[in-house]
Amino acid sequence: MRVALTADAYERLASFYSDGLGLEPAQVWPDDQGRALVLDMGKATLEVFDETQAQTIDQIEVGRRISGQIRFALQVPDLKAATERLLAHGATLVHPPVVTPWGDHNVRFQDPEGMQITLYQVGEPP
Numbered sequence: 001m002r003v004a005l006t007a008d009a010y011e012r013l014a015s016f017y018s019d020g021l022g023l024e025p026a027q028v029w030p031d032d033q034g035r036a037l038v039l040d041m042g043k044a045t046l047e048v049f050d051e052t053q054a055q056t057i058d059q060i061e062v063g064r065r066i067s068g069q070i071r072f073a074l075q076v077p078d079l080k081a082a083t084e085r086l087l088a089h090g091a092t093l094v095h096p097p098v099v100t101p102w103g104d105h106n107v108r109f110q111d112p113e114g115m116q117i118t119l120y121q122v123g124e125p126p
Contacts, residue, residue, distance in 0.1 A: 003044075003072075005115070010035055012090065012112050020089030021074070021082065041074065061108045061118060062095040071116040079105050079121035086119070099123065 007013035014037045018025060021039075029036035049057070058065045076082040079097060086109055087093065094108040094116065103123030110116055 002038075005113075007113055009112065016086070016089045016091070016112050020086045020091065021076075022085060047073075060100055061098055061106050066094065067116045071118060073118040073120060076119050076121055079107060079119060082119050083107055086117075091117075 005013065014035075017023065017039055018037065023039040023041065025037055026040040027036075027038035029038070054067065055065050058067055083097070090112045091109040094110055097105055097107040100106055100120075100123075104120045105123055106118050106120045108116060108118050
């Protein structure tokens with residue numbers, strides 16, 4: 001699965017996702033027809049929520065319904081380090097880290113173009 005973001009400020013968003021998340025480019029498309037950067041993010045899933053589930057997740061992570069129709073949720077091995085990198089690359093902190101009822105550690109951000117992102121680090125099994 002691929003997710004494609006179209007950015008008004010390409011360089012800023014490309015840097016945010018590659019440098020901010022520490023991801024190496026898998027492909028860089030030539031500039032002759034426009035610029036593109038492909039980042040390998042490993043295994044992907046598509047989650048489809050109803051409004052009640054979206055409200056539940058937003059309530060757990062932020063305390064109120066806030067995300068739009070699309071929100072990224074990215075697993076990271078070190079939440080503290082990833083948080084520091086994203087903030088240094090222009091992320092806006094929406095809500096500080098929380099521990100979910102299932103034991104993951106989640107933090108919510110907004111990227112430089114307004115997309116909401118949840119970073120999570122898997123917690124210890126109960």
